[in-house]
Amino acid sequence: MRMIFPQGEGNGMPIRDGGAARLLIDGRLEEAERTFGSSDPATGEVLGEAPDATVADAGRAVAAARRAFDETGWATDRDLRVRCLEQFHRALVEHQEELRDLLIAEAGAPRMLTHGAQLDEPLDLVSYYASLLRDHPLTEDLGYAEYQGQRHHRWVEKEAAGVVAAITPYNFPVQLALVKLAPALAAGCTVVLKGAPDTPLVTLALGRLLAEHTDVPAGVVNVLTSSRVEVGAALTTHPEVDVVSFTGSSATGRGILSAAGGTIKRVRLELGGKSALIMLDDADLRAVSMNAAFGICLHAGQACALNSRLLVPRARHDEVVERVARYLGKVAYGDPRDPKTYMGPLISERQREKVDGMVRRAVDEGAKLVTGGEKVDPGFFYTPTLLSGVDPDSEIAQEEVFGPVLAVIPYDGEDDAVRIANNSAYGLSGAVYGADDERCLAIARRIRTGTYSVNGGNYFFSDTPFGGFKQSGIGREKGVSGLEDFLEIKTFGVVAPA
Secondary structure (H helix, E strand, C coil): CEECCCCCCCCCCCCCCHHHCCEEECCEEECCCCEEEEECCCCCCEEEEEECCCHHHHHHHHHHHHHHHHHCCCCCCHHHHHHHHHHHHHHHHHCHHHHHHHHHHHHCCCHHHHCCCCCHHHHHHHHHHHHHHHHCCCEEEEEEEEECCEEEEEEEEEEECCEEEEECCCCCHHHHHHHHHHHHHHHCCEEEEECCCCCHHHHHHHHHHHHHHCCCCCCCEEEECCCCHHHHHHHHHCCCCCEEEEECCHHHHHHHHHHHCCCCCEEEEECCCCEEEEECCCCCHHHHHHHHHHHHCHHHHCCCCCEEEEEEEHHHHHHHHHHHHHHHCCCEECCCCCCCCCECCCCCHHHHHHHHHHHHHHHHCCCEEEECCCEECCCCEECCEEEECCCCCCHHHHCCCCCCEEEEEEECCHHHHHHHHHCCCEECCEEEECCCHHHHHHHHCCCCCCCCEECCCCCCCCCCCECCEECCEECCECHHHHHHCCEEEEEEEEECCC
16 A cells, blocks of 8 residues: 655645635625534644534525525526526636645545546536527427317426525535536526535535626525534425435435425435446456456545445456455555545545444454555545455445445356345446446346446446436436426417417
8 A cells, every 4th residue: 555645744725715615695605603614634634614504594595595586587597597607617617726626625535536527527517508508498399189179289398496405415515516506507496505514615615606707696596504414404394495406325315305295395316326346257357356446446435326346256256356455555545635646535534433333344244354444644544445255235235335445245147246236225326347248238237227337438427317226316417317307397288279
């Protein structure tokens, strides 16, 4: 293992402007009565203070969003929405490096990852939805039908679903905010965005860009940060909220779905995953081992779609384990500011304790700890970890770890591999490697997941729907499906002139 973080060195972060971090409510950037600290997970040092919104603040934000939806032309003025999305995109690009510094400092995202899924790629979501909105059909003519001796003209119009409560986690704070904001605004909805308490400064920076660099009317977007769990709960149950869009744990998602039933809200959930990478008996060992090792260490394993289970033919189990362990030993982890760093820290000591506890219990249940399983200070680092001979029914094979921990599970034949892959409450993603694409596709079509990679194929783009089966969620983000989830369908019928 190579630790790149310089021992005893300060974080050197130039952005410590916590006092400038403000809530966005009804078009105004404002402070809160109290604040809470945001820390750098690579050092544990406090970066700055964020406003700690109250339930009353959440109520004011929802009221502002309701007024903006009901009393302004936002929901009906397509040209205004296109212009504002284009302005937002320009502002994001102009302040891209500042956002990059914040992501590295607050989310612990390695610099190299910010040039991909953490920042640079998500900015395309905003321009994608601006372009899609220009030409996307919001009406559909269903023609005429005869009824009781008269001709009836029927058609469908699509209109904004209303006020959206968008609640995001800490792991990809810019990407997950934009994947909700961009399609919701394109559809004509108004939004209350609540960021995670672990990454408040990043979320508030987005609100500031919207307030200061776009023509978005007051109340259309409201941005909150809070350390209080009751604020999120208030948003999911508020009678004036029409749609809840949540990304996070399946346990929290189940609670939101239940709570939203009181007012029959539309609920979009992007939840957990326990994805399986299946290595077929004729697969390239080098490609599989490298993908499995470096894949599980992406953002220290803090991504819902990562392949955290590696299914291998029983006869090849030991050689696969040896090769994966070798690649894990090449993972450069440490200071996320260093361009050579591949893996940064976990978000908090709380998360590190959770990960470590799951690894310890896995060993107690019979898995072999091949490499890793160690805490590294300062900060909240956890070494890339490999467990072999894992029972497919054990906790480590069933529950989401959200850390750099790969479980290797042997299988006996293709049917057994499919059975093990589907032996999960989740169904978000997965992968298969083999010499024949058609054989791989046949396997892929038997796996109950919403996304799938065949021989390293990438499915994650602005125009491709993302979401899961089973307890991995409801609905789809990105692509046309992401826009449609924020639209209501209204059907018309008019008696045609004789």
